[in-house]
Amino acid sequence: MSQIANTAKASGFASSLLAWYDQHARKLPWREDRDPYRVWVSEMMLQQTRVAAVLEHYRRFLNKFPTVSKLAAARESSVLAAWSGLGYYRRARMLHAAAKLVVKEYQGKFPRASEGLRHLPGIGRYTAAAIASIAYDEPVAVVDGNVERVLERMSGKRLTGEQTWNTANNLLDSPRSGDFNQAMMELGATICLPRQPQCLLCPVSGFCAARGELQAEAARPRQKKRKIFFGLARRNGHVFLVQRGKTESLMPGMWELPQLPSRARAKRLLSLRHSITVTDYQVNVMEIATPQKGSGRWMSRSRLASLPLTGLARKILQRAELL
DNA sequence: TACGCGTGGCC
DNA sequence: TGGCCAAGCGT
Secondary structure: OOHHHHHHHHOOHHHHHHHHHHHHOOOOHHHOOOOHHHHHHHHHHHOOOOHHHHHHHHHHHHHHOOOHHHHHHOOHHHHHHHHOOOOOOHHHHHHHHHHHHHHHHOOOOOOOOHHHHOOOOOOOHHHHHHHHHHHHOOOOOOOOHHHHHHHHHHHOOOOOHHHHHHHHHHHOOOOOHHHHHHHHHHHHHHOOOOOOOOHHHOOOHHHOOOOOOOOOOOOOOOOEEEEEEEEEOEEOOEEEEEEOOOOOOOOOOOEEOOEEOOOOOOEEEEEEEEEEOOEEEEEEEEEOOOOOOOOOEEEEHHHHHHOOEOHHHHHHHHHOOOO
C-alpha cells in the first residue's frame, strides 16, 4: 500500500471526506435513488460530459425510456434523438445495445457485480465500478479525471494509471463505497479544481502534499480552425435535411443541413461558432431555395424534435427558430 | 499506451 | 475572443 494511502487510512481520511459530502453534496436527480438502470444511464451520460449538460437530457431520457425494457424495445433513431446534443453518440448506441443484451441474455436483470457489468458494451473499468458501488455498495473504487487529480495532489506527484487505481482502492475504507466514490469526484468537481483549487474549503487538506498546483501538464495540440457553409432551404413548414452515411466514423446516420461549397454565393442567414473534436468551425448558414442534387429529404418542422440531429444541426435550427 | 470520438460553458 | 476542459470507452 502506498504511504499516502496508509497514512490517510489510519487518520480517518474516509470519514472526513464523507462528513463533508453529507453536508455539501449537490442534489442531483440521479442521486435520488439507487436503481441500477438510472445510475447506469447517468454514468453513461456523464462520461466526459459536464453535469449541467447532462441535467437537461437525463430527465427527458428517463421519461421516454423509464426502464431497461422500454429502452431495449426502442428504435435506435429514437434513442439517438433523445441523446441529440450530448455528443459522443457511440455512447447512446452502446447503451441501447447493452439494454437489448440485458433483456435478452440476462432476463432483464443487471449483473450484480462490477465484474459482470464490464461485459456490457460501453461499460469500462470506471463505469462498472461506479454502478456497482453506487447501486450495490460493492467495495470498488473509481478513478475518473477528478479522482486522478485529487490523488496526484495528495501524493504530491504524478501517478501512473495503475498507481492511481491502487491508491484509490486502498483509500476506500468505508461500507459506504458508493458515497465515498461520489465524494471523491464531488471534491474534485467543486473544491480540488484544476486551476484554482479551494484548499481553504477542503475537508481533507490535512492529507494533501501539494496543497494546490502540481507542475502543469504538457499543453495539448491546438484546435484547427475552419470555415464551413450550410444551406437552409425552407418550404411550406418543411426544412431540407440530409443524412450522414451509415458508415461514416463521425456521427453516422444522423441528420444535418446540406453542406455548401465554400464559394457558394447566397444570402447569409446567420453565423455561429461550433467545435467538433479538434476543429473549431466558423459556421455560415446560407439561405437556399432548392437543395442541390443528391440524397436528402424535406422534413416537417413538427418532426424535427424526434429526429437524430447532430448537435450543430440542432443549434442552427434553434437559432433559425425552426425548432 | 495513444488516439478518435461532441459539445457547451467559462474566463 | 480563443483556449481549455468534463463522472471514459473501444481499439
